[in-house]
Amino acid sequence: xxxxxxxxxxxxxxxxxxxxxxxxxxxxxxxxxxxxxxxxxxxxxxxxxxxxxxxxxxxxxxxxxxxxxxxxxxxxxxxxxxxxxxxxxxxxxxxxxxxxxxxxxxxxxxxxxxxxxxxxxxxxxxxxxxxxxxxxxxxxxxxxxxxxxxxxxxxxxxxxxxxxxxxxxxxxxxxxxxxxxxxxxxxxxxxxxxxxxxxxxxxxxxxxxxxxxxxxxxxxxxxxxxxxxxxxxxxxxxxxxxxxxxxxxxxxxxxxxxxxxxxxxxxxxxxxxxxxxxxxxxxxxxxxxxxxxxxxxxxxxxxxxxxxxxxxxxxxxxxxxxxxxxxxxxxxxxxxxxxxxxxxxxxxxxxxxxxxxxxxxxxxxxxxxxxxxxxxxxxxxxxxxxxxxxxxxxxxxxxxxxxxxxxxxxxxxxxxxxxxxxxxxxxxxxxxxxxxxxxxx
Amino acid sequence: xxxxxxxxxxxxxxxxxxxxxxxxxxxxxxxxxxxxxxxxxxxxxxxxxxxxxxxxxxxxxxxxxxxxxxxxxxxxxxxxxxxxxxxxxxxxxxxxxxxxxxxxxxxxxxxxxxxxxxxxxxxxxxxxxxxxxxxxxxxxxxxxxxxxxxxxxxxxxxxxxxxxxxxxxxxxxxxxxxxxxxxxxxxxxxxxxxxxxxxxxxxxxxxxxxxxxxxxxxxxxxxxxxxxxxxxxxxxxxxxxxxxxxxxxxxxxxxxxxxxxxxxxxxxxxxxxxxxxxxxxxxxxxxxxxxxxxxxxxxxxxxxxxxxxxxxxxxxxxxxxxxxxxxxxxxxxxxxxxxxxxxxxxxxxx
Numbered sequence: 001x002x003x004x005x006x007x008x009x010x011x012x013x014x015x016x017x018x019x020x021x022x023x024x025x026x027x028x029x030x031x032x033x034x035x036x037x038x039x040x041x042x043x044x045x046x047x048x049x050x051x052x053x054x055x056x057x058x059x060x061x062x063x064x065x066x067x068x069x070x071x072x073x074x075x076x077x078x079x080x081x082x083x084x085x086x087x088x089x090x091x092x093x094x095x096x097x098x099x100x101x102x103x104x105x106x107x108x109x110x111x112x113x114x115x116x117x118x119x120x121x122x123x124x125x126x127x128x129x130x131x132x133x134x135x136x137x138x139x140x141x142x143x144x145x146x147x148x149x150x151x152x153x154x155x156x157x158x159x160x161x162x163x164x165x166x167x168x169x170x171x172x173x174x175x176x177x178x179x180x181x182x183x184x185x186x187x188x189x190x191x192x193x194x195x196x197x198x199x200x201x202x203x204x205x206x207x208x209x210x211x212x213x214x215x216x217x218x219x220x221x222x223x224x225x226x227x228x229x230x231x232x233x234x235x236x237x238x239x240x241x242x243x244x245x246x247x248x249x250x251x252x253x254x255x256x257x258x259x260x261x262x263x264x265x266x267x268x269x270x271x272x273x274x275x276x277x278x279x280x281x282x283x284x285x286x287x288x289x290x291x292x293x294x295x296x297x298x299x300x301x302x303x304x305x306x307x308x309x310x311x312x313x314x315x316x317x318x319x320x321x322x323x324x325x326x327x328x329x330x331x332x333x334x335x336x337x338x339x340x341x342x343x344x345x346x347x348x349x350x351x352x353x354x355x356x357x358x359x360x361x362x363x364x365x366x367x368x369x370x371x372x373x374x375x376x377x378x379x380x381x382x383x384x385x386x387x388x389x390x391x392x393x394x395x396x397x398x399x400x401x402x403x404x405x406x407x408x409x410x411x412x413x414x415x416x417x418x419x420x421x422x423x424x425x426x427x428x429x430x431x432x433x434x435x436x437x438x439x440x441x
Numbered sequence: 442x443x444x445x446x447x448x449x450x451x452x453x454x455x456x457x458x459x460x461x462x463x464x465x466x467x468x469x470x471x472x473x474x475x476x477x478x479x480x481x482x483x484x485x486x487x488x489x490x491x492x493x494x495x496x497x498x499x500x501x502x503x504x505x506x507x508x509x510x511x512x513x514x515x516x517x518x519x520x521x522x523x524x525x526x527x528x529x530x531x532x533x534x535x536x537x538x539x540x541x542x543x544x545x546x547x548x549x550x551x552x553x554x555x556x557x558x559x560x561x562x563x564x565x566x567x568x569x570x571x572x573x574x575x576x577x578x579x580x581x582x583x584x585x586x587x588x589x590x591x592x593x594x595x596x597x598x599x600x601x602x603x604x605x606x607x608x609x610x611x612x613x614x615x616x617x618x619x620x621x622x623x624x625x626x627x628x629x630x631x632x633x634x635x636x637x638x639x640x641x642x643x644x645x646x647x648x649x650x651x652x653x654x655x656x657x658x659x660x661x662x663x664x665x666x667x668x669x670x671x672x673x674x675x676x677x678x679x680x681x682x683x684x685x686x687x688x689x690x691x692x693x694x695x696x697x698x699x700x701x702x703x704x705x706x707x708x709x710x711x712x713x714x715x716x717x718x719x720x721x722x723x724x725x726x727x728x729x730x731x732x733x734x735x736x737x738x739x740x741x742x743x744x745x746x747x748x749x750x751x752x753x754x755x756x757x758x759x760x761x762x763x764x765x766x767x768x769x770x771x772x773x774x775x776x777x778x779x780x781x782x783x784x785x786x787x788x789x790x791x
Contacts (some may be wrong), residue, residue, distance in 0.1 A: 259546060350634040437624065
């Protein structure tokens with residue numbers, strides 16, 4: 001039996017400060033004191049929280065971006081077993097995806113912090129949050145949805161000498177508590193619109209599954225499934241509605257370009273597109289969640305085979321392959337496509353590409369298989385990025401770049417050139433949100 | 442309004458002289474349109490005309506000494522005609538004619554800065570040679586496809602003459618020149634990937650946006666018969682460097698590598714670190730020998746199991762590096778090691 005979820009949408013067209021938090025007909029009033037009190041229980045390792053708001057139409061840059069959350073709150077769920085939104089983070093890890101969920105539409109709660117670089121707390125190598133940048137104007141605004149949302153920026157300053165785990169945990173929970181508190185304000189109010197998500201199969205249409213291969217390599221490079229990192233997960237079958245209700249939460253802060261923020265896990269562009277076409281020309285059979293960056297060929301083949309088996313078991317005619325992360329994940333994805341096609345399941349893929357600084361380097365992917373003959377380009381991450389100067393910067397006053405070379409801290413508002421798009425939040429476009437692609441000339 | 446001007450280049454066959462027996466003919470000069478130009482001129486509806494057509498026999502033009510001899514005269518004639526664009530062919534799948542068309546276009550564009558366009562069947566060998574030097578419209582395989590090929594050639598020639606900014610290859614009808622540019626599409630990647638899958642499921646045509654790499658296999662090296670006579674090197678992709686990263690190796694998208702001597706007395710966590718940006722380097726930062734197992738290799742040497750060992754290691758960060766750059770770095774490493782008499786390496790990847 002499939003799940004039925006009603007999403008109720010409460011648009012946020014205006015955000016203003018007030019004595020207490022309230023939502024009314026498109027206007028969200030926030031009391032920062034009230035939000036600080038809400039976050040307080042989760043902030044043992046936090047020195048300070050302060051807020052900023054970045055509105056659509058501003059010529060702005062947001063720096064030090066960590067995760068971004070869609071504020072939502074479940075008002076109804078099955079009494080005996082149903083879970084709440086973002087299960088396993090603040091709420092008990094009961095099964096999500098059923099009932100009624102209220103969403104503050106057009107509002108993003110964005111966590112920003114200049115995380116420590118010292119070895120003791122920030123660990124090393126991959127595992128430190130590189131500066132993630134959002135530009136709200138020009139070509140690069142297309143990377144993220146957040147040039148068009150009202151962004152409530154929650155800035156964190158952490159206490160010294162704590163562990164990465166502690167910082168990561170506190171920031172996530174504080175951000176969640178704030179998002180949940182705001183979404184709860186809609187309780188009992190009429191929604192502007194609502195949408196029902198139910199993937200009960202329609203006879204005669206081909207089944208399609210989404211393979212959602214997420215990164216998990218340690219603190220700051222994790223993906224959480226019902227509150228736990230997916231480090232040792234075998235491919236797992238999710239109802240699409242579990243994605244919508246936040247069963248999967250992003251924690252990949254290492255490489256800004258490869259990030260899939262929690263906002264795009266729960267507003268998954270492919271999940272929503274498959275739902276839009278469910279019952280029209282396909283049956284949305286489910287989401288297969290797996291870990292990318294499997295450590296060896298043995299692990300990669302094991303994972304790919306289990307996914308292909310699962311898709312066959314679901315009677316899928318086709319699957320969409322999506323991965324989070326870089327070259328290592330590409331191999332996982334390609335093996336999955338190969339195994340799927342060998343079982344007669346047609347596969348299509350979306351991925352960022354290489355191509356060199358000037359777009360003439362002919363090898364676009366680090367790995368491929370002959371079966372990967374339907375590939376959508378989400379753009380090349382290797383092209384130099386030039387950001388024009390902006391009127392205002394949020395999240396910090398300077399950028400924090402080039403840690404391995406001792407650090408470089410330019411003014412966050414000035415024009416800047418990057419060698420690649422590595423620092424651009426969601427620049428790899430692995431969620432499929434962006435319309436940026438690389439075209440052949 | 443003055444008309445735009447196109448100068449055309451054709452071979453002896455399309456000039457009406459004959460086939461193979463006339464392939465040695467030298468430079469021929471015709472006033473106005475001739476051959477395919479006659480078909481194209483009306484398509485421009487008075488906006489562009491052909492004041493001059495040049496022709497050569499294919500064998501003549503393909504011979505380097507003839508080409509060099511006739512080059513100044515061609516440049517003089519074209520300069521005098523002052524065209525806004527030059528058009529060669531279409532050459533369809535004819536190899537020598539294709540090369541002649543490519544050569545002519547390349548000459549005019551590089552010497553005179555005038556845009557050029559030709560037409561060929563996509564597998565014509567001349568395509569690979571001239572793809573980056575001129576625009577090539579995809580045509581049918583033989584002159585039988587003249588009727589379907591000319592409109593595409595004429596349309597692109599007019600746009601080039603107008604100095605209109607050209608759109609992507611697929612939209613304009615030319616063969617991709619090997620350059621890819623990030624642009625904003627009308628639709629999100631999510632919508633396009635679902636569409637593509639559905640087309641594939643229905644056996645309808647679709648166009649992959651990332652062509653696969655050309656078939657490329659790296660053959661395994663033949664086995665070495667006797668390790669005890671072999672000099673071994675030490676290489677890591679794990680980003681091990683002396684503390685402070687003296688060569689400023691990049692933590693991703695590497696472009697260089699470093700060569701570092703090993704002194705066992707200082708081969709430790711106080712003196713070495715990894716700057717690799719793609720894995721948890723905590724363990725290797727505690728002991729560099731997790732990446733470069735020098736003591737273990739020395740042990741093999743002492744037991745006579747390997748012939749000799751380099752007293753240094755090569756290092757780079759294997760992450761986010763495109764294939765072309767990886768080949769360059771790998772090639773340089775191999776060259777350096779071979780020059781030092783190394784024929785096998787202990788290679789650690791991460």
